[in-house]
Amino acid sequence: MTNAFKYLLVGALALTLPASAVSAQTKVGLLLPKSGNYAALGEEIDAGFVMALEEAGLADQFTIIREDTEVKPPVGVAKIRKLVLQDEVDVVVGIVSSGVLGAVRDFVDGSKVPLIVANAGNDHATGSACSKYIVRVSFSNGQINRPMGPWMFEQGIRKVYTLAPDYAAGRQMIDTFTKSFSAAGGEIVGSEFTPFGKTQDFGPYLTNAKSANPDAIFVFYAGGEAISFVKQYDSFGLKADIPLFGSGFLTSPLYVNAEGPAAVGVKTALHYVPTLDTPENKTFVGAYQAKFDRPPSEYTVQGYDSGRVLIEAVKSGASDRESIASALPKVKYTGPRGPLEINPATNNVVQNIYIYETVADGDALTQKVIATVENVKDPVNGCVMQ
Ligand code: PHB
Numbered sequence: 001m002t003n004a005f006k007y008l009l010v011g012a013l014a015l016t017l018p019a020s021a022v023s024a025q026t027k028v029g030l031l032l033p034k035s036g037n038y039a040a041l042g043e044e045i046d047a048g049f050v051m052a053l054e055e056a057g058l059a060d061q062f063t064i065i066r067e068d069t070e071v072k073p074p075v076g077v078a079k080i081r082k083l084v085l086q087d088e089v090d091v092v093v094g095i096v097s098s099g100v101l102g103a104v105r106d107f108v109d110g111s112k113v114p115l116i117v118a119n120a121g122n123d124h125a126t127g128s129a130c131s132k133y134i135v136r137v138s139f140s141n142g143q144i145n146r147p148m149g150p151w152m153f154e155q156g157i158r159k160v161y162t163l164a165p166d167y168a169a170g171r172q173m174i175d176t177f178t179k180s181f182s183a184a185g186g187e188i189v190g191s192e193f194t195p196f197g198k199t200q201d202f203g204p205y206l207t208n209a210k211s212a213n214p215d216a217i218f219v220f221y222a223g224g225e226a227i228s229f230v231k232q233y234d235s236f237g238l239k240a241d242i243p244l245f246g247s248g249f250l251t252s253p254l255y256v257n258a259e260g261p262a263a264v265g266v267k268t269a270l271h272y273v274p275t276l277d278t279p280e281n282k283t284f285v286g287a288y289q290a291k292f293d294r295p296p297s298e299y300t301v302q303g304y305d306s307g308r309v310l311i312e313a314v315k316s317g318a319s320d321r322e323s324i325a326s327a328l329p330k331v332k333y334t335g336p337r338g339p340l341e342i343n344p345a346t347n348n349v350v351q352n353i354y355i356y357e358t359v360a361d362g363d364a365l366t367q368k369v370i371a372t373v374e375n376v377k378d379p380v381n382g383c384v385m386q
Contacts, residue, residue: 024319027063028310029083031094032118036071037197037223038096044254045118045303048296049093051288052307061314065089071096071197073103080104084113091116091324093306098122098141098168108133114325118306119299123172126348127381133321135328135347137309137340138302139271140378141172144247145220147353147373148269149180152216152245159189160245161214163205165225166193173220173247181218189214199225202232210238217242222249227258234262243267251358254297256365263358263365271351272298272337273367284336301336308335309342343377345385350377 030049032042046066053059065087067079076095083089084107092108093116095101101120108115109131117125117134121141125134152160160181164170170193178188190212192205199205209217217238221229226249233239239262244250248270251263274285274295284304288296296304313327332341338352355371 025061025063026091026310026314026319026324027065027087027089029080029087029089029092029094030064030066031069031076031079031083031092032066033071033096034066034068037225038071039223040254041096041119041223041299042068042094044297044299045094045096045306047292048300048303048305049118049307050303051291051300052304052311055287056307056311058311062310069095069097069100071100073097073099076100077103077107080107084111089113090319090321091310093310094118095120098172101125102129102168105129105131105134112325113321114328116306116310116328118302120169121172122168123176123378123381126346126378127383130346130383130385132347132385133325135309135325135342137305137342137349139351140348141169142176142381143348143351143376143378144269144271144353145173145177146180147355147376148177148218148245148247149182149186150184151269151355151371151373152181152218153184153186157186157215157245159187159214160216160218161189161209161212162191162218163202163209163229164193164220165196165199167196169222170196170220174218177218197225200228202229203236206233206236206238210242214242217244219244219246219250221246222252223255226250226252227255230259230262230266239265248273248298248354248356251365251367252297252299253295253367254299256358259365261360264360265357267355267357267370269353269355270298271349271353272301273354273356273369275356275367275369276336276338276354278334278336278338280334280338281336296336298337305335305337305340308333339375345380346378346383347385348378350375352376 069076096119117136248268312331318327329342356367
């Protein structure tokens with residue numbers, strides 16, 4: 001891409017969000033993993049968040065204080081306490097792990113600091129443990145996986161074996177898929193949870209899965225674990241016989257090229273893929289590609305949209321914790337992933353879910369969308385918003 005074109009793209013995005021409406025400084029605590037299994041995801045969310053501020057021409061209006069959760073719930077709690085009580089941030093953005101989100105929930109609610117969740121899908125945070133101070137722009141674990149049950153049944157699959165890491169996200173993703181696949185008429189013929197962040201050898205689990213003789217395997221893995229799992233599923237010989245399905249983080253554009261040919265043909269569901277054919281996404285992918293020389297991932301978009309909803313809230317006049325918390329759920333626009341709005345009954349995002357196949361494109365791997373489920377909205381799941 002020529003430099004002139006790059007500047008045109010950045011200029012066009014800046015025009016949609018005029019800087020003039022924002023004057024005061026906003027202090028943001030960016031709470032992400034910078035180490036551990038999900039470190040790369042944290043870097044990607046950070047890059048997307050900064051990109052939104054820069055494109056809006058507002059980077060100097062936001063002071064960012066970064067802290068590392070290390071993907072450990074007690075560390076997440078210590079770090080958010082430091083950001084809120086010592087640094088006195090106006091808003092916290094981030095959290096990748098459902099375990100960390102569960103651990104910080106009561107502190108966020110009690111200290112009345114707005115939290116924009118930029119990844120962690122913990123269903124309870126926008127269900128029975130919802131809070132007016134927690135707004136999620138990423139996804140919920142149920143939202144990503146619910147559409148896959150009926151869709152796989154329609155493809156003729158009747159018997160499924162499931163695998164996921166043993167922590168809140170793995171349990172919730174598999175639970176929702178199990179319910180929706182069973183409701184469609186399918187049968188779960190076996191299920192195992194692998195020690196989270198510690199499993200290097202998936203061999204014994206793959207052997208058990210194979211001996212249950214399923215039509216398909218459905219999994220949730222992300223980050224480093226996704227790379228190991230997809231490679232071993234191929235090298236242990238299952239790929240040839242049993243098709244692999246899952247939540248789309250399994251074959252994220254962030255690490256699918258590290259998985260290589262083992263990922264080809266895997267079918268998964270996600271709220272964003274960089275191949276979406278819309279003007280908003282093409283502009284976004286062009287700008288990201290120009291900066292980083294690779295396509296953006298769902299994690300980039302989650303960071304970017306966290307930035308955009310915050311900018312929109314501040315532009316509408318919100319300046320302190322209470323007014324930012326009230327303004328966030330009102331934000332609504334069409335962005336790279338398609339239409340995005342926040343359901344005020346739960347504060348979870350309402351968005352399209354895309355079922356996609358990982359396909360080879362020359363030396364690289366890319367995402368072919370095969371079905372779109374529009375405007376997927378979670379049930380309130382016991383949320384009483386107050
Ligand atoms: C989660 O813990 O909620 C989680 C982590 C990584 C993902 C998706 C969900 O890619």
